[in-house]
Structure formats: structure tokens, C-alpha cells
Amino acid sequence: MINSQEIFNNSWDRIDAHQDAFLTLFYQNFLDSSDEIKELFENVEMQNQKKMLRMSLLYLISYASSQLPTSSLKKLTQVHKKLNIRKDQYDLWMDTLIKTIQSLDPKFNNKVEQAWRFTFKSGLDFMKESS
Numbered sequence: 001m002i003n004s005q006e007i008f009n010n011s012w013d014r015i016d017a018h019q020d021a022f023l024t025l026f027y028q029n030f031l032d033s034s035d036e037i038k039e040l041f042e043n044v045e046m047q048n049q050k051k052m053l054r055m056s057l058l059y060l061i062s063y064a065s066s067q068l069p070t071s072s073l074k075k076l077t078q079v080h081k082k083l084n085i086r087k088d089q090y091d092l093w094m095d096t097l098i099k100t101i102q103s104l105d106p107k108f109n110n111k112v113e114q115a116w117r118f119t120f121k122s123g124l125d126f127m128k129e130s131s
């Protein structure tokens, strides 16, 4: 039987084939989710931000299997600690990620959603613990 990690990897491949559309829609959804989030990104150069987001997703995916934070993940956590990002905002970030996958992955279903949530949970918990 296909396991959660394979379900995630297959969905990731379908999404990553349309990387720019994915990153653009993610930030569009995230900025639309609340005025507070929109204000946070007001002066941020989004093209660069999208590139950094893809890299940081890879740090979180790698943390899911190693459970060892790399210096890049520690640095990312510190950046967000300085920005005073709250736990509930991380939850909104994850919900936005799911919403984005739902619109772009033609094979999206409950199992795909659970596989994405499971993959990112430990990395998000790591970042939340420092918030």
C-alpha cells in the first residue's frame, strides 16, 4: 500500500512542475487571508520572497526525515522570531498551503492533505516553539 511519504512526494512532484504558479498563488492566498498578513508583506519584494519560500520548504521537508535542524532552518526560525510571528499565524500559513495545493493538484484528496500536513508538522512545531 502507498504510504503517506509517497503520497506527499507524488503530490510535491505534480505541484513543483508548476513552481511559479504555485508560489504566486500561495502568496496571493496568504496575503488575501487577512489585513494583518497583507501589512506584514507590504514592503517585501515578492519575486525574491517566492524563491526563498521554495528553498525553505525544502528545509522543512528535510527536517521531517532527519529531525535535525540545519543552520538554514535555525536562521529561518530566528528571522520569524524577530518578526514576532505567532503560533496561530503559522496555522494560517499551513491552511493556506493546503488551500493552494487543493487548487493546483488534480489528484488532491483527504489523504493528500493529511500527507502535506504530516510532512510539515515537525518543522512548523520547531518554528512555533521559538515564537
Ligand code: HEM
Pocket: 037, 040, 041, 044, 045, 052, 053, 056, 057, 060, 076, 079, 080, 083, 085, 089, 090, 093, 123, 124, 127
Ligand atoms: C513555516 C512557515 C514559513 C516559511 C517556510 C516561511 C518562509 C520565509 C522565508 C524563506 C523568508 C525569507 C527569510 C530571509 O530573508 O532570509 C521569510 C520571511 C518573512 N516571512 Fe515567512 N515563512 C513562514 C511563515 C511565516 C508566517 C506565518 C508569516 C506571517 C504571518 C511570515 C511572514 C514573513 C515576513 C513578513 C517575512 C519578511 C520578509 C522581508 O521583510 O524581507 N512567514 N519567510
